[in-house]
Amino acid sequence: MSKEDVGITVSKNEDFSEWYTQVVLKAKLADYAPVKGLIVLRPDGHSIWESLKNTFDKKFAKNGIRNGFLPVLIPESLLGKEQKHFAGFNPEVFWVTHSGTNEIGDRLALRPTSETLAYTLYSKWIQSWRDLPLKINFWNTALRAEIKATKPFLRTSEFLWQEGHTVHITQEEAEQEVMKILDIYKNTVEEELAIPVTTGKKSEKEKFVGAVYTTTMESIMPDGKALQMGTSHFLGQNFSKPFEVKFADKDNVEHFAWQTSWGVSWRLIGAMIMAHGDDQGLVLPPKVAPTQVVIVPIYRNDEGRDKVLPKVKEIQESLEAKDIRVQVDDRQGLSPGYKFNDWEMKGVPIRIEIGPKDIEKQSIVVAKRYNREKTNLQFSEIEKVVEVLDEIQKNMLEKAREQSKENTKYVSDYTEFKLKIEEGGFFNAPWCGKLECEEKIKEETGADIRVIPFGSEDTNSKCMYCGEQSKSIPIFARGY
Known part of the structure; x- marks a missing residue:
């Protein structure tokens, strides 16, 4: 038996930090890379990120935002064009100084954030008022030297995120964009991840370097520490002037544009783990769960297998027809108890148990992961699983809100x-x-x-x- 197969060995209440790390590793969301400060995203972790990405993309598209791509290397000379911004990130920047064995001259920064690169390009792309507003989002990795206090999803030297950069004719339009994005963030985190957030502004001391002001959403985690969940910045003309992001108006008079930037990272996954997990492992909100329902057939011999599996297949197809993500665990040589614990560790919202006696009763056992409650459903009621998933999603948010109020x-x-x-x-x-x-x-x-x-x-x-x-x-x- 591998170390991954061993359950959580510490209590969430007694050693929160160790509990969190064990859940990340043993629920197989991520693993440590050979380089300190970096992690590898495993399929379930990547699936959760992809789910959030898809939701954000749909909402961004409705707001006229399209996706683009930016390279990871930024010349040092570009970073230096915005001195406050550069000074703010310089201690965290990774630098590329050689190509093979040859020095490259102007050092290249591994992208800590993309304002300087994006706005150099925006100054080329924008000529007149007809080119505005320009709204582009980039799904990137960012690299910042976090070598000491690293923690998967929360503080790593490389992380997945999205960063949006928009350009507008007027200050009013740009500030409206800031709030639209913050609302998208808030609604998505609460509706998809079942985590309540508080929105508002950062202080002058805590705002994003180079911003006029920063709006933020913050959550309180069960260990009493706050986590910044996402930010949306009004940049004013603080970048458009040094990078000459200008446009000619209808009278052919040139003006500096007004800008915003905004982003969330995979620390949202870390927040979800902390907010909902328990001493058995991960607890996933149904909307982002890679597997929403796992079916565990229970039988002792070939006769029982032949009796149970056809019904399992029928139930699986019925649920999949409702766009429910389903897995059947028919692994051989493992006890039902082992399988139950394994899927509880992975946080699957619903486990369906079905054996020969259930076939006789024309029913299934439905176990909810978030509160470990078990109920029975008749075969004729199988479609009610959709309602149960919706109920779990709603109740998880309500429970998290109560915890937030208490804290x-x-x-x-x-x-x-x-x-x-x-x-x-x-x-x-x-x-x-x-x-x-x-x-x-x-x-x-x-x-x-x-x-x-x-x-x-x-x-x-x-x-x-x-x-x-x-x-x-x-x-x-x-x-x-």
Whole structure:
């Protein structure tokens, strides 16, 4: 028996970090690559990413966004055209300095993000107002030197993501695009991954380098740490000016364009694992599950096999006709109990058990992974599996919302905040808006402003750190 076959050996509540790593590896979502900081995506992990990709692509297309492709190498001279951006990423950049044994001269950066490359090209492609808006999304890998505290899906030196880059005639249109994308992100994460998010803006300190402002969606994980789930940035003209992304208006007067950029990465998969998994392993929301239903035939001999398998095939075809992703586990030499544990580890939403006695009763046993509840369905009711999957998806989101509420607190006293932050969680706390207070809180507690929720403006309270009048009630937390 291989190490992969051994179940989770630690409790989620007792050693969250080790539990998470074991689930990633033993549920066969990913494995470590030979190079430190890199991981290999296995078929189930890739399937989940592809499911999200397909959903995003459909929504992007409805918003007039098309997909393109960008190379991974960026000349150092291009990065230097936007000094703030370059300075922000320089410590994390991998550099290519040789071609074979020959030095190449101008170093090439392995793409940490694509603004500089994309906007150099946009300046060539855009001539007049007729070329706008330009909306392109790129499904890429990005590379940033994360060598020390690596964790699969959450912090790796190379990661899968999408990055969108749009160009607009007016500031208003660009800012509307920022919010449209944030809404797409929020709805997809909640509807597909069953993870509740809080949306708002980043502080000036935490915004994306080069952006006018950054909007974000944040979630609180079961261990009390915050996770940034995605960002949508209003870039203003901060990139269009150095990269000369200009257009001629209807009167042939030249203007600098207004721009946005936005992205999510495969850390969404990490969030899903943390939010829903349990001590038995992975728990998958039905919408993204590579296998939604596994059928386990139970029999002791050839007679039982011949009696059960035809019905299994019939049920499989019936479910597949409803576009349900089904697998039949007819592996030989393995007990039903072993198979049950194996599929529970992989998080398949529904397990159907069927043996000779079930054939006689004209029914099947339906086991739900997320709460381990078992029910019986008559053969004539097999189509109700669709309803059960929908119910599981809905209930998983509701359960996650309850967990998020339990992990969210309001604190106005800094002494109390310093004590409670050790327990983890989201903390709504009044803030004066000053960088000095934000930096001191981070320095003294390790917590930063994760998000300033929309509608959280507040002038009736006192900043929890300095006691001056507050401007908003952001969410503070320690994060990944």
